[in-house]
C-alpha cells in the first residue's frame with residue numbers, strides 16, 4: 001500500500017483567490033516547493049484535493065477548474081515536484097446546478113474524497129496525512145483516519161479554543177515546508 005499527502009488547493013498550496021479558475025491568478029504559497037520535494041523524496045504520493053462549490057453554484061464548469069489545476073501542476077513540475085493525483089468535490093446542498101446540488105459525502109469536513117482516493121490509489125490512510133488551512137480539512141482527515149497538519153500563516157486562536165476533538169490538528173505550521181519537516185520526523 002502507498003502513503004499519501006493530501007494537500008488542500010486553495011489557501012494551502014496556492015494563494016486563496018475566491019472562486020478563481022483563471023490560471024493567470026494561480027501562484028504557489030511560500031515553502032511549497034521545498035516541502036513537497038522533501039515529502040516526494042520520502043515516497044509519499046502527492047494528492048491535491050479541493051472543494052469547488054462554485055461548480056454547484058454555476059459560477060464555472062469542472063473543465064475550468066481543471067485548467068487552473070493544470071497550471072498548478074505546471075508550476076510544480078517546473079521545480080521538480082510531481083502531483084500523483086487530484087480529487088475534487090463539485091457539490092453544495094444549496095447550489096443551483098441540479099446534479100451538483102446535493103448533500104454529498106465528499107465535501108470537507110466529510111471524509112469522502114480521502115476515502116475515494118484511498119481506493120483509487122491503494123493508500124493506507126493511517127500512514128497518510130492531510131495538509132489544510134481550515135479546520136474542516138482537519139476534521140475530514142481525522143474522520144478518514146489520517147494524520148493532520150494545519151497550515152496557517154498566522155496561527156489562529158480558534159485552534160486553541162477548539163474543543164471538538166475531531167477538529168484538532170496534529171500540528172500547526174506557518175507553511176508547507178515546516179509541516180513537511182514535522183511529517184518526515186513523525187512517520188516511518
Ligand SMILES: [Zn+2]
Pocket residue numbers: 088089090091104105106107
Ligand atoms: Zn461532494
